[in-house]
């Protein structure tokens with residue numbers, strides 16, 4: 001399709017958008033009395049209107065039933081997380097028994113590393129990507145220290161080549177082969193938070209396992225954003241947060257995946273009563289007998305008030321379906337890319353999109369170097385109702401989230417950006 005940088009054209013795309021009506025299902029902040037153009041759904045998704053009712057339901061059950069709500073609430077609290085299994089498994093391409101929700105992301109990755117990072121003899125190294133998300137870097141360092149290794153020795157980063165913004169698949173595979181029988185674990189962010197690069201999860205997982213390692217994924221920027229087939233790709237484990245693309249609210253609960261092949265294994269794990277045999281949980285027995293499946297990694301009784309908004313969101317995603325979401329994602333991202341190139345021709349600065357141009361290697365994010373621009377431009381955008389994410393020295397990250405961004409938003413953004421640059 002040949003795009004045009006006009007309002008009429010953007011409106012025409014909107015009129016053909018199968019997900020258009022979802023825009024009304026979200027609450028947008030306002031600037032100058034107008035709803036904002038929201039590009040930071042990769043950081044904190046907008047609030048769906050339906051979410052409040054899910055929370056109110058728990059509050060009402062608590063008011064009316066108090067402790068009895070555990071068993072007699074509208075959605076009983078004691079096994080509330082089981083409602084996620086069906087819809088969430090579809091979103092990440094898993095069997096229902098392979099997913100659960102609990103804790104928060106970094107906590108879950110630590111807990112999963114208890115099971116899947118088992119350094120022994122010369123096999124103790126972890127491969128991750130260069131400049132991984134800071135929380136992941138601290139996690140790796142503290143995990144290898146905990147096992148008595150030095151970070152410089154045990155953590156192997158896959159580097160970008162000189163002058164390149166993204167990591168090449170061939171370099172990941174070469175590094176896995178090089179570390180070989182010293183490799184205990186590969187754990188990478190499925191979508192890089194800074195550049196938006198999407199990794200080839202299937203190929204990297206197979207290569208890591210062939211080298212004799214376990215392979216896990218941090219899917220913070222992937223869940224609800226890219227097509228995942230965690231079961232078929234034979235991923236050992238994964239975890240993600242729910243507050244980015246999945247719109248479940250600040251700091252909210254995390255989802256976990258543990259492949260079926262590990263469900264009957266005797267992997268070590270940190271246990272608690274909510275992972276104990278469901279039928280016998282309240283018999284208060286002394287010996288831990290894990291629930292079959294990912295639920296066997298549960299520890300504490302459920303934070304139902306934070307699971308409620310996540311359930312609202314998971315049900316919305318299941319209703320939309322990842323295929324429809326991805327179809328719009330690719331189209332609107334390409335339109336945004338087009339708009340950026342058009343505006344770049346009209347102003348003096350040069351934009352450099354550091355996200356891969358290949359649609360297979362990117363999802364709902366474009367990270368752009370605005371050479372010659374600075375913080376003042378970011379402030380201008382914010383003041384004019386464009387919420388973006390600014391990283392020093394001059395990178396903006398733009399996520400045209402398919403559920404609530406419109407094509408006309410992309411056009412408007414281009415016009416505001418142009419004014420912000422020319423007007424200074």
Ligand SMILES: *Cc1c(COP(=O)(O)O)cnc(C)c1O
Pocket residue numbers: 104105106107133135136189193218220221241251
């Ligand atoms: C957002 C993000 C996190 C956040 O972790 P929390 O434990 O939820 O604070 C971790 N890793 C990656 C890659 C992220 O993008």
